[in-house]
Amino acid sequence: MRALLIPIRRFLVEYVRNPANLLVLVLIPVVFVLVAAQPMADAAKLLGGTGVAVETATAGWASGFLAALAMYFQTCQANSADRRLVLAGLPAAKLVMARMVTGLLIAALVSAAALSTLFLRGQVDDPARVIAGTLMFAVIYVGIGTAVGSLLKDQVNGTVVILLVWILDVFFGPALTSPDRAEITRWMPTHYVTLWMVDLPSGHGGYLGDLGLSLVWVIAAVVGSGLLLTHEVSAHRRPNAASRPGRVAQAAESFRMGLRQYRRNPALWLLLVTVPIIFILLSKTITKEQYSVMRVLEDGREVDVRVWLPETHAGTMAPIAVASLATVAGLFIALNNREGDKRLVLSGMHRSTLLTGRFGEVAVSVIVICAASLAVTALVFPARQWPGFIGGTLLMGAVYALLGMCLGFILGRVTGVLIAFVVPFLDLGITQSPMLRPVPPELASLLPGYGPYRVLIDTGLSDKFDDVAGLLIGLIWVSGLSIAVVTIFVARTGTARHHRLTAGMPEPRRQTLVTGNPKESGAR
Known part of the structure; x- marks a missing residue:
């Protein structure tokens, strides 16, 4: 247990001691939940979506965005260090568990920041459902950020991929666009989470329903990213040598x-x-x-x-x-x-x-x-x-x-x-x-x-x-x-x-x- 708690504590200290991370914990929720919620609701009505759903879903969008980028840079920047820890004797399973627990704690932190801003904005009709939905957003995007960090080491590529996934998920999802286009949007990561969070039944959730399929996405994100991390830290490859600069x-x-x-x-x-x-x-x-x-x-x-x-x-x-x-x-x-x-x-x-x-x-x-x-x-x-x-x-x-x-x-x-x-x-x-x-x-x-x-x-x-x-x-x-x-x-x-x-x-x-x-x- 001590071997597990020490890496978790160090990973969290690495995240918290950067004042910029604490700044964006306030900035991003303010941008999406307070500033952009009403204009995006107006845009949703123009595009055939539901305006009220947008204002509620912004908390999930903010938490997912923060969680994905935080875990991407943690995974990408620490990849070589994680391999050295495994080579030094730390079991790969414990290191991966520490990374995933850190990701879940970051998900809780960014969700709390987004929800606090949402509750300050006004009354929420179903707080329990909104809290659970925001947490599911963050956990799914923790998995996405970790998976991209394991696969893409170039930070331009990784950042653009995460932004692309997030933009497709949000701007072409069921809150901003017409529910009649569900056949296009149902494959997106938070399609069912969004519909369940704002209490708009999809009608195509099948036997599991919207909540069941949302939990399937949550579990798949955590398990899939954990397997990718395990493969990365267990493959004792030397980091690619930097190319010699020309004259x-x-x-x-x-x-x-x-x-x-x-x-x-x-x-x-x-x-x-x-x-x-x-x-x-x-x-x-x-x-x-x-x-x-x-x-x-x-x-x-x-x-x-x-x-x-x-x-x-x-x-x-x-x-x-x-x-x-x-x-x-x-x-x-x-x-x-x-x-x-x-x-x-x-x-x-x-x-x-x-x-x-x-x-x-x-x-x-x-x-x-x-x-x-x-x-x-x-x-x-x-x-x-x-x-x-x-x-x-x-x-x-x-x-x-x-x-x-x-x-x-x-x-x-x-x-x-x-x-x-x-x-x-x-x-x-x-x-x-x-x-x-x-x-x-x-x-x-x-x-x-x-x-x-x-x-x-x-x-x-x-x-x-x-x-x-x-x-x-x-x-x-x-x-x-x-x-x-x-x-x-x-x-x-x-x-x-x-x-x-x-x-x-x-x-x-x-x-x-x-x-x-x-x-x-x-x-x-």
Whole structure:
């Protein structure tokens, strides 16, 4: 028992002592349960779903999102350490049990945070059912996060896969879409949990019923992830040796090495293609066939245009897909290289050439993401001005990729991923969305997606480009975020450069460089 309790305690300490984890325990429930619940309920009514069910289900969505990412990074980052513990003599079964118990305790913690926010929001009709449903959400996603962490060691791939599963589960699930499309959504992880939690019988639960099938998902998630963990820690394989870095002397070499890293990761390219396909095509499938009214600029004045909602909804999904993927790409390009960049500067590489290579990597990522999304969008959305629509999509990708780089230089992996998802969701999915309101609120103009989104609406729904202000706002964001990236990069690598310049110098001379005053150093 002691051999089991010690790892559990250490795993929990590792999670709790990171203040960012405690921050997101508050941030994510506030975003989903308090801020986004009502707009998503309105969107659900437009898509044929049930508005009241959405407001209750947000607690489960928040707990599942937190649990999946927490367990993914715990599993992925600790994989080598877990193998060493097994090699040192700790039984694999006890280590796996410790990991799974830790996951269940994290599930209880994130569920408590989500439920507290839900109960603060207002009265809940059936508290016991909501509490049980939220816990089942979290446990299922603990299993998903653990399974992805065992299978995918590249953190970009793993993060995108978890976000893809969560987005499909939530945005195309029974709460947001019409119950008439149950044949499409019943295979999703929390389909039956959602219906049971909000007390909407599915009618297709069979002999076990909705609760029974929900428990089957819970048990399968725990058992399946436990088996995967057991296989991982029992397979005494050596970790893959890191490839030797090539001789980097110019920005072109830095850029080439970054592209080589992408080439060695075919799963990333597959995700960049499949995520827009699923996200955009399904949005057309689940949208109720009806007309809607949206507002655009025509000759300098606002006019209302009548649009076919399934096509327009698919078109508005494209910028959300681009922004989310571009933010994650920029985040991990900065985050995965920030320590290595310090060493490269220390070895003598100029910061300007190194940063130019990083910008080149981001540019390639944005182009690939936008190309994949636009190729799918062209199948379902007839944009009126394709050149302008393509330019607006690239502008959106550039803004959010640069924002992701800023997050990657400042934040850790878990917090960075959470923020990288929350910002595009609140900005484009809630605040800027023309499906929820004809004109965005005044504060929307302060968000990064405002300018590019105005360009996309104008070029997608009108025959003449009028929204020059949106284009200028987007370009200002690109310039400002580029300056921010350069400033942060210089600040992070400046210390390393100073250590390189002063290494081996006599102490008086080194102190002179620090203080700028030879008298203070005792020099003659």
